[in-house]
Amino acid sequence: MRLFTNKRVRDIFVQIAKGPATQAFLAKEMNVSTRTIRSDLKELSDIIPRYGISLLYDRKTGFEVKCDDPASYHALLEESDRPVNQTRSAADRRKQLMALLLRQQGYVALEELESDWFISIYSLKNDVALLKRHFSFYQIAVNAVGNERLRIAGDEVNIRRCIYDHLLRSTETESDYRELFACESAFSEIKNALSQLLVNNQLRFSDVNLRSFTLCCGIALERIRGGNWLLDYDFNQCDTLWKPIARQVLQLLLADQSGSVPPGEVNYMAMNLSAFCSVSGDSDLPDRCYDAELTVMNHFLSYVSSVWYCDVSYDEQSKKNLLNHIKAMRTRVNHGITIINPLLDQIKRHYPLMYEMTLTAFSELDNFFTGKLSDDEIGYLVMHIGAVLEDTLYQHQGSAVSALIVSDQGMASTRIVSQRIVRMYPNMAIGEPISVQQYQAMENIAEDVVISMVPVVEKNRKVINLPALPERWQLENIKYYLTNHRSPADTVMNYFSPAHFFIFEQSEHNKDSLIEFLARRLESTGKVDARYLPSVVEREAHASTLLADKIAIPHPMGLVASTTQVTVAVFPQGIEWDVGKVVKLVFMLAISEDAFVDSMIIYDYLTNILDDDIIDKLSASGTFADFMCLSGRYFI
Incomplete structure (x- = not known):
């Protein structure tokens, strides 16, 4: 008591x-x-x-x-006089209670927790009710003896999934891992050992995926040590190389016990390898066992081409990279493996149209997945298709400066940043990005300069540090290491004109009337035809066109304009776009098929002005000339 x-x-x-x-x-x-x-x-x-x-x-x-x-x-x-083990909040208390249940070392006695935590039984029972709802998502039951002694029960795979999700969101993985399993194993040591094994097998992986894979391996290791084996787990639709490597991983983790590992554990480890790694090199496209993944990829690429009305060049390497990602993604989605995309908010901000297009494309592919694609998975796909589009539109030859890209993120997100750099600096040649682990294994750097999205030790070449998705001013800083600097494209600035620039000192419009007014103006000047306004209204009904809750960018469902034009409406006092969302700048986009390349730069400009101080300056412009003079600084 x-x-x-x-x-x-x-x-x-x-x-x-x-x-x-x-x-x-x-x-x-x-x-x-x-x-x-x-x-x-x-x-x-x-x-x-x-x-x-x-x-x-x-x-x-x-x-x-x-x-x-x-x-x-x-x-x-x-x-x-005993120290009080009291959690700071209800969320912390539930997290600790969940860890005790997941540890599965006998029953968790609420009576003891009541005394140790100085929490009433009533509060603890409320916590348990919420945790039961959480565990139910994994088909895990919370069984009670006398209503105050608890223990979880469920399928071993589901318990591992639950533990994985619990640790995946941890900000202190090392300590939470040790607390959960009451062990002395160092998570970082497991990660380093696995990294070397994967590199030796010429597998490609990002540092984010390495962390997730290490979690899966560490959880499997501790569950096996506790006598919780997977005996009949099946995973056969995969490359033949995964199972031999899975056995190597288990031998590394289990040492003396590896000889008695059942096939179920090998299959489970092969599934996790398939979910987080891909084969290095220029291997051929896989055989018929990947027909579903090929169908998904071809549909996606076809959808992108048809929506953008352009001939997108998908070279073999781009196809292989995308197919490898879809193979791993399909494994994750079909086997309930969660991933976290740390760049998701920035992806939605920087590439809103690509995100929307990708979401729509995969909404038609539900029959190929047994689970639901998360926003995080969609975000990674956006990076892949963005990299393909950037490769198509901005390829430069005869570059004078070579650069090595190092990143702890996935290949797609890194490649799209690489192409943004090349667009600004056409004299730079950038090869395939590498992970931090691969960079650390290199003795000398052959390229002229290293551009790293994560802190690394400088070797024989200068290191330029950038964030994962850099802002324009951060890319501009690269010019201090190079000789050439690209100025904004004059053609893009021609898409803005005084005839389609409006300042509304008083709020004489609401959202609907403004859309109609601007669309009619475009139609009266011959920029669009009668299809334009209904398409803009349809798009707005589908989802708001607010960009980062800072500016509004109403646009049609496709490239339906006769001539490209960006119409600007300035509201110094603001206009309510959505309920409770007031903006000072509205950009109505009318983009024609032949201006696809410049449309990417228009979107770059819109994402570059999202800082509050920039919006305030632009909305204070008294004339079109003032507006364009300030805007010109934010074209890439």
């Missing part, structure tokens, strides 16, 4: 045990009212008699302890 009602009651007892104390003194020490202290003293006086102790009150000196049983009193004092 819990000794005290709460931590404050215990602290009051400790204080009185040191000597007499008045209510006013205790209220000041506990930072509560004297009324609360009186209530706590009543609860304390109900608890301590069982230990041969009572409270005495003197009007001058206050409360003091009277001891009739020295042995019990001494035991109570020792118990009171």
Whole structure:
């Protein structure tokens, strides 16, 4: 049983045990009212008699302890001096309770937690009710004995999935891993050993995927050590190389026990390898066992080409990279493996049209997946198709400066940054990106310069540090290491004109009337035809065209304009675009098929002006000339 009602009651007892104390003194020490202290003293006086102790009150000196049983009193004092293991919030408490249940070392007794955590049984039962709902997503039951002793039960694969998701979101993986499994294993040591094994087998992986794969391996290791084996797990639709490597991984993890590993564990490890790694080199496209992945890829590429009305050049290397990603993605989605895309918010901000297009394309492919594609998975696909589009549109030959790209993210997100750099600096040649682990294994760098999205040790070449998705000004800093700097394209600036620039000092429009007004203006000047306005309205009904909740970019479903034009509406006082969302700048986009290349630069410009101070300056422009003079700084 819990000794005290709460931590404050215990602290009051400790204080009185040191000597007499008045209510006013205790209220000041506990930072509560004297009324609360009186209530706590009543609860304390109900608890301590069982230990041969009572409270005495003197009007001058206050409360003091009277001891009739020295042995019990001494035991109570020792118990009171124990550190309090009290969580800081309900979320932290539930996280710790979930870790205790996932550890599966006997039953979790709520009665003991009540005493140790100074939390009422009522609060703990509420926590358990919420955790039961969470565990139910993994088909895991929380069984109770006497309603106060708990233990989870479920399929071994589902329990591992639940543990993986729990640790995946941890900001302190090392300590949480040790706490969960009550072990001395160092997560970082497992990661380093696995990294070397994967490199030796010429497998390609990002640092993000290496962390996820290490989690899967560490969880499998600890579950096996606890006697929880997978005996009949099947995974046969995969490359033949995965199972031999899976056996190597298990030999590395289990050492002496590796000889008795059942086929189910080998299959499970092969599945995780397939979910997070791909084969290095220029291997041929796979055989018929990957017909589904090829169908998914071909549909996606066909959809991109048809939506953008352009001849996108998908070279063999781009196809192989995308197919490898779809193979791994399909394994993850079909086997319920979660991934976290740390760049998701930036992807949605920088590439809103690509994100929307990718989401729509894969909404037609549900029959190829047994699970639902998460936003994180969609974000990685956006990076892949973005890299393909950038390769198609911005290829430069005869470059004078070579650069090595190092990143802890996936290949696609890194390649798209590479192409943004090449667009700004056409004299730069950038090869395939490498991971941090691969960079660390290199003795000398052959390229002229290293551009790294993560801190690395400088070797024989200068290192230029960039964030994972750099802003324009950060890309501009590269010019200090190079000789050429590309100026903005004059053709793109020609898509803005005084005839399609409006300043509304007073809010004479709402969202709907503004869309109609701007569309009619475009139609009257011959930039669009009658199809344009209905298409813009349809697009707005599908989802808001707010960009990062900062500016509005109404546009049609496709490239339906006769002539490309960017119409600008400035609202110094703001206009409500969505409920509670007020913007000062509205850009109505009318893009023709022949301006596809420049449309990418228009979108770059829109994402470059999303800082609040830039928006404020642009919305304060008094003339079209002022607006364009300031805007010109933000074209890439």
